[in-house]
Amino acid sequence: MPDLKGDERLDYLLAEELRIIQSPTVFSFSLDAVLLARFASVPKTRGSIIDLCSGNGVVPLLMSAKTSAPITGVEIQERLYDMAVRSIRYNELNKQIVMINGDLKDAPELLGQEKHTLVTCNPPYFLTPSDKEINLNEHLAIARHEIMCTLEDCILSSSKLLKQGGKAAFVHRPGRLLDIVTLMRKYRIEPKRLRFVYPKQGKEANTVLVEGIKDGAPDLKILPPLYVYDEQGEYTEEVRTILYGDAPSLLRR
Numbered sequence: 559m560p561d562l563k564g565d566e567r568l569d570y571l572l573a574e575e576l577r578i579i580q581s582p583t584v585f586s587f588s589l590d591a592v593l594l595a596r597f598a599s600v601p602k603t604r605g606s607i608i609d610l611c612s613g614n615g616v617v618p619l620l621m622s623a624k625t626s627a628p629i630t631g632v633e634i635q636e637r638l639y640d641m642a643v644r645s646i647r648y649n650e651l652n653k654q655i656v657m658i659n660g661d662l663k664d665a666p667e668l669l670g671q672e673k674h675t676l677v678t679c680n681p682p683y684f685l686t687p688s689d690k691e692i693n694l695n696e697h698l699a700i701a702r703h704e705i706m707c708t709l710e711d712c713i714l715s716s717s718k719l720l721k722q723g724g725k726a727a728f729v730h731r732p733g734r735l736l737d738i739v740t741l742m743r744k745y746r747i748e749p750k751r752l753r754f755v756y757p758k759q760g761k762e763a764n765t766v767l768v769e770g771i772k773d774g775a776p777d778l779k780i781l782p783p784l785y786v787y788d789e790q791g792e793y794t795e796e797v798r799t800i801l802y803g804d805a806p807s808l809l810r811r
Contacts, residue, residue, distance in 0.1 A: 560648040566641070568608035568648075572802045573615075574623035576615055576649050579641045589618040589786065589797075590729045590765055591680050592689025593755060595620035596800055597767045598678050601627050605675025608632065608719050610662045610712055617678055618655045626674070631657045632665050634706050663711050666718035671700035677716040677726045681709055709734065710741050717745035720772040725750075728770040734747070735766055736768065755782040 560568065566581045580586040595617045600607065603626050609617045612631030621629055635638045639659040646655045658669065662679075709730070716726040726747050730738055732754065739749050747770035756766035763783070784792050793801065 560644045564805065565706065567769050574620055575799070576619050576623070577645065578619060579614060579645045580598075581641070582620060585614050585635075585638050585641065587613060589801075592620060593765065593767060593784070594678055594680050594727060594729040595624075597751075597753065597769065598676060598730075599725050599769060600624045601675050603627060605724075606630070607676045607678070608665065608669060608674050608675070608678065610665065610679040610715060611656065611681050611707070612642060613638050615645050615655070615657060617680065618642075618657075618662045619645060619649065619651070621678070622654055623650055629655045630669060631655065631743060632660060632662050632669075633657065634659070634661050650768070662707055662715050665715050669719060674719045674721060674722050675724050677719050677724070678728075679712045679716060679726070680729050681712040683731050697726070700741075709737055713738070713741040713747065714745050717747050717772065720747070722773050724772045726767055726772070727767070729765060729767050732763045732766045737766075738766075738768055742768070742770050746773050748776060749778050750774055751779050751781060751783060755784045755786065757786050759785055 559581060562568065562579065564581065565583055566579050569580050571578055584737050598621070600621050602624070605627050607621060607625070607627055609629065609631045612618060612633040615631050618629045618631040627666050629667050631641060631642060636659055639657055642657045646652060646657065658668065707784065720726060728738060742749050749768055749770045751769040753767045754763035754767045756763050784796060
Protein backbone atom coordinates (compact mmCIF):
# COMPACT_ATOMS: atom_id res chain seq x y z
CA MET A 559 0.00 0.00 0.00
CA PRO A 560 1.18 3.57 -0.66
CA ASP A 561 1.66 6.01 2.17
CA LEU A 562 -1.79 7.63 2.48
CA LYS A 563 -2.18 11.00 4.20
CA GLY A 564 -5.19 12.38 6.05
CA ASP A 565 -8.45 11.33 4.42
CA GLU A 566 -6.79 9.96 1.27
CA ARG A 567 -8.00 6.68 -0.18
CA LEU A 568 -6.77 4.35 -2.92
CA ASP A 569 -9.34 4.04 -5.71
CA TYR A 570 -9.49 1.86 -8.82
CA LEU A 571 -9.20 2.97 -12.43
CA LEU A 572 -11.05 -0.14 -13.48
CA ALA A 573 -10.69 -0.10 -17.26
CA GLU A 574 -6.93 0.40 -16.97
CA GLU A 575 -6.43 -1.89 -13.96
CA LEU A 576 -4.62 0.92 -12.14
CA ARG A 577 -5.00 2.54 -8.71
CA ILE A 578 -5.06 6.24 -7.84
CA ILE A 579 -4.81 8.21 -4.61
CA GLN A 580 -7.80 10.49 -4.01
CA SER A 581 -9.04 12.78 -1.26
CA PRO A 582 -12.61 14.12 -0.88
CA THR A 583 -11.31 17.31 0.78
CA VAL A 584 -8.33 17.89 -1.53
CA PHE A 585 -9.05 16.45 -4.97
CA SER A 586 -11.02 13.66 -6.63
CA PHE A 587 -11.18 13.39 -10.41
CA SER A 588 -14.47 13.59 -12.30
CA LEU A 589 -15.83 11.83 -15.37
CA ASP A 590 -14.56 14.77 -17.44
CA ALA A 591 -10.95 13.68 -16.91
CA VAL A 592 -11.75 10.14 -18.03
CA LEU A 593 -13.52 11.42 -21.14
CA LEU A 594 -10.57 13.67 -22.00
CA ALA A 595 -8.09 10.81 -21.74
CA ARG A 596 -10.28 8.65 -23.97
CA PHE A 597 -11.07 11.40 -26.47
CA ALA A 598 -7.52 12.65 -27.08
CA SER A 599 -5.60 11.22 -30.03
CA VAL A 600 -2.89 9.51 -28.00
CA PRO A 601 0.14 8.31 -30.02
CA LYS A 602 0.77 4.61 -29.42
CA THR A 603 4.56 4.67 -29.34
CA ARG A 604 6.33 7.72 -30.75
CA GLY A 605 6.34 11.33 -29.62
CA SER A 606 5.84 12.91 -26.23
CA ILE A 607 2.73 13.89 -24.27
CA ILE A 608 2.16 16.79 -21.88
CA ASP A 609 -0.83 17.01 -19.54
CA LEU A 610 -1.51 20.46 -18.08
CA CYS A 611 -3.59 21.00 -14.92
CA SER A 612 -2.84 17.39 -13.99
CA GLY A 613 -4.38 17.38 -10.53
CA ASN A 614 -3.70 14.00 -8.93
CA GLY A 615 -2.34 12.61 -12.20
CA VAL A 616 -5.48 10.87 -13.42
CA VAL A 617 -5.15 11.81 -17.12
CA PRO A 618 -1.48 10.71 -17.40
CA LEU A 619 -2.35 7.45 -15.63
CA LEU A 620 -5.28 6.78 -17.95
CA MET A 621 -3.30 7.62 -21.09
CA SER A 622 -0.41 5.38 -20.01
CA ALA A 623 -2.60 2.36 -20.75
CA LYS A 624 -2.89 3.48 -24.39
CA THR A 625 0.72 4.36 -25.19
CA SER A 626 4.36 3.68 -24.49
CA ALA A 627 5.28 7.33 -25.20
CA PRO A 628 6.66 9.41 -22.32
CA ILE A 629 4.07 11.51 -20.46
CA THR A 630 4.73 14.60 -18.36
CA GLY A 631 2.10 16.03 -16.03
CA VAL A 632 2.21 19.64 -14.81
CA GLU A 633 0.42 20.57 -11.58
CA ILE A 634 0.85 23.79 -9.62
CA GLN A 635 -0.59 22.60 -6.30
CA GLU A 636 2.09 20.80 -4.29
CA ARG A 637 -0.38 18.59 -2.42
CA LEU A 638 -1.99 17.33 -5.65
CA TYR A 639 1.42 16.89 -7.24
CA ASP A 640 2.48 14.74 -4.27
CA MET A 641 -0.64 12.59 -4.63
CA ALA A 642 0.12 12.09 -8.32
CA VAL A 643 3.75 11.15 -7.68
CA ARG A 644 2.75 8.53 -5.12
CA SER A 645 0.09 7.07 -7.46
CA ILE A 646 2.59 6.83 -10.30
CA ARG A 647 5.10 5.14 -8.04
CA TYR A 648 2.48 2.70 -6.73
CA ASN A 649 1.55 1.68 -10.29
CA GLU A 650 5.25 1.32 -11.19
CA LEU A 651 4.99 3.85 -14.01
CA ASN A 652 7.92 6.06 -12.99
CA LYS A 653 9.80 5.30 -16.20
CA GLN A 654 6.92 6.52 -18.36
CA ILE A 655 5.22 9.29 -16.36
CA VAL A 656 7.00 12.28 -14.81
CA MET A 657 5.23 14.92 -12.73
CA ILE A 658 6.35 18.54 -12.46
CA ASN A 659 5.22 20.79 -9.62
CA GLY A 660 5.03 24.12 -11.37
CA ASP A 661 3.06 26.75 -13.27
CA LEU A 662 1.80 25.69 -16.70
CA LYS A 663 2.76 29.11 -17.99
CA ASP A 664 6.39 28.12 -17.45
CA ALA A 665 6.00 24.70 -19.08
CA PRO A 666 7.14 25.68 -22.61
CA GLU A 667 10.45 27.04 -21.34
CA LEU A 668 10.93 24.09 -19.01
CA LEU A 669 9.86 21.27 -21.31
CA GLY A 670 10.79 22.68 -24.70
CA GLN A 671 8.88 24.73 -27.24
CA GLU A 672 7.32 23.26 -30.39
CA LYS A 673 8.55 19.70 -29.76
CA HIS A 674 5.65 17.71 -28.29
CA THR A 675 3.12 15.49 -30.03
CA LEU A 676 0.07 15.88 -27.79
CA VAL A 677 -1.03 18.27 -25.05
CA THR A 678 -4.11 17.56 -22.95
CA CYS A 679 -5.71 19.95 -20.49
CA ASN A 680 -8.65 19.84 -18.09
CA PRO A 681 -8.54 23.50 -17.02
CA PRO A 682 -10.45 25.31 -14.29
CA TYR A 683 -13.96 25.83 -15.66
CA PHE A 684 -15.09 28.95 -13.87
CA LEU A 685 -13.99 32.57 -13.87
CA THR A 686 -12.55 33.83 -10.59
CA PRO A 687 -15.51 34.69 -8.32
CA SER A 688 -15.71 37.32 -5.62
CA ASP A 689 -14.32 36.57 -2.18
CA LYS A 690 -17.86 35.84 -0.97
CA GLU A 691 -18.47 33.24 -3.68
CA ILE A 692 -15.13 31.45 -3.74
CA ASN A 693 -14.76 27.99 -2.19
CA LEU A 694 -13.10 28.24 1.21
CA ASN A 695 -11.18 25.05 0.41
CA GLU A 696 -8.08 26.40 -1.35
CA HIS A 697 -7.39 23.15 -3.24
CA LEU A 698 -10.91 22.94 -4.67
CA ALA A 699 -11.03 26.67 -5.42
CA ILE A 700 -7.83 26.56 -7.49
CA ALA A 701 -8.96 23.42 -9.33
CA ARG A 702 -12.34 24.89 -10.24
CA HIS A 703 -11.70 28.61 -10.75
CA GLU A 704 -9.30 30.62 -12.90
CA ILE A 705 -7.19 31.70 -9.93
CA MET A 706 -3.75 30.42 -10.94
CA CYS A 707 -4.35 30.30 -14.70
CA THR A 708 -6.91 31.38 -17.28
CA LEU A 709 -8.29 29.52 -20.26
CA GLU A 710 -6.08 31.68 -22.46
CA ASP A 711 -3.00 30.70 -20.42
CA CYS A 712 -3.83 27.02 -20.98
CA ILE A 713 -4.29 27.33 -24.73
CA LEU A 714 -1.27 29.59 -25.22
CA SER A 715 1.01 27.20 -23.32
CA SER A 716 -0.42 24.26 -25.24
CA SER A 717 0.39 25.96 -28.55
CA LYS A 718 3.92 26.80 -27.47
CA LEU A 719 4.54 23.19 -26.40
CA LEU A 720 3.20 21.60 -29.59
CA LYS A 721 5.26 20.90 -32.66
CA GLN A 722 3.70 21.67 -36.03
CA GLY A 723 1.03 19.05 -36.65
CA GLY A 724 0.83 18.20 -32.95
CA LYS A 725 -2.57 17.94 -31.29
CA ALA A 726 -4.17 19.59 -28.27
CA ALA A 727 -7.28 18.25 -26.53
CA PHE A 728 -9.40 20.14 -24.00
CA VAL A 729 -12.48 19.42 -21.90
CA HIS A 730 -14.62 22.31 -20.70
CA ARG A 731 -18.15 23.63 -20.35
CA PRO A 732 -20.20 24.35 -23.50
CA GLY A 733 -20.77 27.92 -22.33
CA ARG A 734 -17.07 28.62 -22.98
CA LEU A 735 -17.01 26.98 -26.42
CA LEU A 736 -16.75 30.22 -28.39
CA ASP A 737 -13.91 31.36 -26.12
CA ILE A 738 -12.14 28.02 -26.61
CA VAL A 739 -12.43 28.02 -30.39
CA THR A 740 -11.46 31.69 -30.67
CA LEU A 741 -8.38 31.21 -28.49
CA MET A 742 -7.36 28.01 -30.25
CA ARG A 743 -7.36 29.79 -33.60
CA LYS A 744 -5.62 32.82 -32.11
CA TYR A 745 -2.76 30.57 -31.03
CA ARG A 746 -2.56 28.46 -34.21
CA ILE A 747 -4.45 25.38 -32.99
CA GLU A 748 -7.12 24.64 -35.58
CA PRO A 749 -10.19 22.90 -34.07
CA LYS A 750 -10.67 19.54 -35.82
CA ARG A 751 -12.90 17.36 -33.61
CA LEU A 752 -15.68 18.34 -31.23
CA ARG A 753 -18.05 16.26 -29.13
CA PHE A 754 -20.81 17.35 -26.77
CA VAL A 755 -21.57 15.33 -23.64
CA TYR A 756 -25.09 15.29 -22.22
CA PRO A 757 -26.29 14.08 -18.79
CA LYS A 758 -29.08 12.21 -20.63
CA GLN A 759 -31.28 12.55 -23.70
CA GLY A 760 -33.50 15.62 -23.58
CA LYS A 761 -31.07 17.59 -21.39
CA GLU A 762 -28.67 20.35 -22.38
CA ALA A 763 -25.02 19.46 -22.93
CA ASN A 764 -22.90 20.12 -19.84
CA THR A 765 -19.47 19.16 -21.20
CA VAL A 766 -17.62 19.67 -24.47
CA LEU A 767 -14.51 17.92 -25.78
CA VAL A 768 -12.41 19.73 -28.40
CA GLU A 769 -9.25 18.66 -30.18
CA GLY A 770 -7.20 20.72 -32.60
CA ILE A 771 -4.03 20.49 -34.69
CA LYS A 772 -1.18 23.01 -34.57
CA ASP A 773 -1.25 24.87 -37.90
CA GLY A 774 -3.90 22.49 -39.22
CA ALA A 775 -6.25 23.25 -42.13
CA PRO A 776 -9.84 24.25 -41.30
CA ASP A 777 -12.13 21.20 -41.19
CA LEU A 778 -14.12 20.74 -37.98
CA LYS A 779 -15.93 17.44 -37.42
CA ILE A 780 -18.83 17.31 -34.97
CA LEU A 781 -18.95 13.82 -33.50
CA PRO A 782 -22.19 12.14 -32.35
CA PRO A 783 -23.41 13.12 -28.87
CA LEU A 784 -22.35 11.19 -25.80
CA TYR A 785 -25.06 10.52 -23.21
CA VAL A 786 -23.92 9.71 -19.67
CA TYR A 787 -27.15 8.27 -18.20
CA ASP A 788 -30.08 6.38 -19.71
CA GLU A 789 -33.75 6.81 -18.84
CA GLN A 790 -33.35 4.55 -15.80
CA GLY A 791 -30.59 6.72 -14.38
CA GLU A 792 -27.91 4.11 -15.14
CA TYR A 793 -24.73 4.69 -17.11
CA THR A 794 -25.24 4.23 -20.85
CA GLU A 795 -23.47 1.33 -22.50
CA GLU A 796 -20.82 3.61 -23.98
CA VAL A 797 -20.00 5.28 -20.65
CA ARG A 798 -19.93 1.91 -18.85
CA THR A 799 -17.46 0.72 -21.46
CA ILE A 800 -15.34 3.86 -21.03
CA LEU A 801 -15.23 3.41 -17.27
CA TYR A 802 -14.99 -0.36 -17.00
CA GLY A 803 -13.56 -1.66 -20.28
CA ASP A 804 -12.33 -0.82 -23.78
CA ALA A 805 -14.01 2.28 -25.16
CA PRO A 806 -15.80 2.12 -28.53
CA SER A 807 -13.67 3.13 -31.48
CA LEU A 808 -15.84 6.21 -31.99
CA LEU A 809 -14.41 8.00 -28.98
CA ARG A 810 -10.85 7.30 -30.12
CA ARG A 811 -11.45 8.16 -33.77
